[in-house]
Amino acid sequence: MLSRKPKAGGSHKSKVRVHLSQASPQHRTLNLSYKSSTQPAPESIDLAKGILGTVANILTIAQVR
Incomplete structure (x- = not known):
């Protein structure tokens, strides 16, 4: 869980939650949820997709080894 504290003078809050579940060795599910008190900027969505x-x-790579 990553949380960002609001900047001085602002009340912006955002949370990113990543959940990984593994039903079988071949099947993994990775869920990313993003919550923000304001409309998220497009670049922050792109950043989240890049991280994912x-x-x-x-x-x-870890599964192949």
Whole structure:
């Protein structure tokens, strides 16, 4: 769980939650949820997708070994 504290003078809150479940050795599910008190900026959504892609690649590499 990652939380970002609001900047001075602001009341913006955002939370990112990543949940990994493994039903079988071949099947893994990775869920990413993003909650924000304001409308998330498109670049933050792109960043979250990039992080998710990187995590998926790491899991794939770890599974091959």
